[in-house]
Amino acid sequence: MLIPPEEAPALVMEFLERSIKVVSLQLIISVRRRAIRLGVWWRVNPLRRGLLEASIQYLRRGLRFRSPRALEMLREAVIEVLTLVLMRSVRFMAFIIGSRIARALGRVVRAVELIAIGIQWLNTPPEYRTRHALEMQS
Template identity: 45%
Template structure:
């Protein structure tokens, strides 16, 4: 089972890198979630929001509402978390980057994940 702190770290990492909302990003996230089987675990209203935004952008319109952009950004982050939380290499990469060690961040993250829980320090 994945620790709540690890999911929080992944959410912070994805929040830093998901900045804009565009048609290629929305279609890529939906395709990725369908491919890895996590699309059906997403809330149906959130799935519908992505589908409607894709249809709206394909019609040639532009999303200008900041509230809608923020909602879509949150939905994309949730879909990506459901997708990548099952990939140990991604979680190890995020933890390794947060640890700031030298060398390969995936190896540092895997070493941290492999420690017993009582010997782990909180990644800041």
């Protein structure tokens, strides 16, 4: 991947923290299946893996979490797994980078154009990239 490895997880996590508000049984199961299929499930922290496995069994019984702290822990575990899964997707990384560049330029564009902008940035050699294109603007 052409984006520096230390920047990629931060970009993906920031996007996921804004996007994921509610953690449901269906979300946990689908995230787990995709992580296993892509081979990143075993890179997840073992405690968070155990939390996700236990929560699947707990929610399948028809029970629900009431503790805000437990829900936050589940949300963080899902975000960690999705970060590992989505970092492998060039299209997703291009979307995130393209949206950052569009936000820095003050433009509103379609998702397809965001992906194109992101792919162009990823294909640009690092010495020719502008530093201000990806500066954090939130």
